[in-house]
Amino acid sequence: MRNDLHASGHAEDACVLDPSAAAAGVHHTAFDTIDSTNAEALRRAGEGERGPLWITAVRQTAGRGRRGRPWASEPGNLHASLLLADPAPIPQASQLSFVAGLAVHDALCTVAPPLAARLTLKWPNDVLCGGRKLAGILVEGETRGGLTAVVGVGIDCVHHPAEALYPATDLAAEGASVSAGQVFAALSRTMARRLAEWDRSHGFETIRRAWLARGPAPGAALTVRFDNTETTGLFETIDEHGNLVITGAEGIHRIAAGDVFPLARPGPAPSANRRYP
The missing domain is CATH 3.30.930.10 (Bira Bifunctional Protein; Domain 2)
Known part of the structure; x- marks a missing residue:
């Protein structure tokens, strides 16, 4: 349309x-x-x-x-x-x-x-x-x-x-x-x-x-979800191919695709009538 x-x-x-x-x-x-x-x-x-x-x-x-x-x-x-x-x-x-x-x-x-x-x-x-x-x-x-x-x-x-x-x-x-x-x-x-x-x-x-410089802080705890599983680790970097690199219990993971979530969830959404100070 x-x-x-x-x-x-x-x-x-x-x-x-x-x-x-x-x-x-x-x-x-x-x-x-x-x-x-x-x-x-x-x-x-x-x-x-x-x-x-x-x-x-x-x-x-x-x-x-x-x-x-x-x-x-x-x-x-x-x-x-x-x-x-x-x-x-x-x-x-x-x-x-x-x-x-x-x-x-x-x-x-x-x-x-x-x-x-x-x-x-x-x-x-x-x-x-x-x-x-x-x-x-x-x-x-x-x-x-x-x-x-x-x-x-x-x-x-x-x-x-x-x-x-x-x-x-x-x-x-x-x-x-x-x-x-x-x-x-x-x-x-x-x-x-x-x-x-x-x-x-x-x-x-x-x-x-x-x-x-604008991404997660080094060491931030992340969960990466795939279709039927997930893995958790600490953020290290993104490599020269753009893969997400995290360190988990089983060592270093290089991840090409997945949904990323922080382990610490954000607080409540702000009010719609909030304004800059």
Whole structure:
């Protein structure tokens, strides 16, 4: 389902590229309602679109997160996907999750500076505020004739799910009165900057160091859940391939995929009427 934003209104939620991103050749298409911004980006890729192209929507009817889980898509939150053609050699494609996580973290620090000290990254690319999930990222792609990648970003600006796999929050609940449009403008700028940094570095080390500076504290106790089992250990690092490295009772574990939870759970969600001091 595609419903053009400009035909429907919702000016308060309108997303516009930062001028620096537009000047760099990034394009943007906005919708009022769509099934999924990631699905639309993949459709565009199938039609020959090369990007870089942002797809945004006020509302998604079939938004999804990792492992096909439904993603709550309330109006007022940011739902955006970036289509990229050949952003990296296929063996380095997994690094894009970390690049995107840093870009989202950068954007949130820009639009809500008082929250910056409480914003952290959860492996591989979720952004937390005070230990509660504020933003999620889903990277999908195709490898026929080179890599086509879609970076889906969901940021809870004014709503968050009360019941979720991981405790959640939103910008308004944390005292930040910031619109989805403001967040998107910042994100279009920080994503372009982080992608350029990744390209210039010709490797993962620069991104890895930046991620570690914003990730869990060394020695943080984590549980990693898989489909039918879980393992617990202390956070060590992420390695040169982006694997999570923890030390458990049976030694060192290098983990390529799983759901990560801290052993110490965050406290109650903040009140929605909280404001900055």
